Amino acid sequence: MIKESVTSASPIDYNYVGDDSKKNKSNKKLKKILIPNSKMANGFIIVFIIVAIITATTFPISSFMSGNLNAKIKIGFPLIFAELQMSGESSIIKMGNLIMDLIVYTLLAYIVNIILNFLSGITLFKKKIEVEEQPTIFKDQTITPEEKIIEKAIGK
Secondary structure (H helix, E strand, C coil): CCCCCCCCCCCCCCCCCCCCCHHHHHHHHHHHHHCCCCHHHHHHHHHHHHHHHHHHHCCCHHHHHCCCCCCEEEECCCCCCEEEECCCCCCEECHHHHHHHHHHHHHHHHHHHHHHHHHHCCHHHCCHHHHCCCCCCCCCCCCCHHHHHHHHHHCC
């Protein structure tokens, strides 16, 4: 005797099946764009690189090359929160300006995060399987009286 084993299939997760209205879909997309996620770290990196480039352009290299030790290195953008002096004087750190700069950097990183989320939602940057249309959901059809008569006549 041969035993036939029947295995039950695992449920399939249909990612793109749904009957949401256009309003619900747009609300979900908007919430997905505005909520900060792991891309915000990328936003911080981009903001800090831009700030480092801007502050590097204000570095007084010509005065150091000429031997002037009274030049000051100003750190911070848009507000200067630290001034380093080569002449041996103590450096001054302004905590209020540092906190304001960090708030500005956080807001800029959030804006970069929103832009990255928006760009990731464009179909140009998506995989082919994600771009495919959502399948439509068909409702169960009720059997009409004509179909009942035909079924009885055929003998199903």
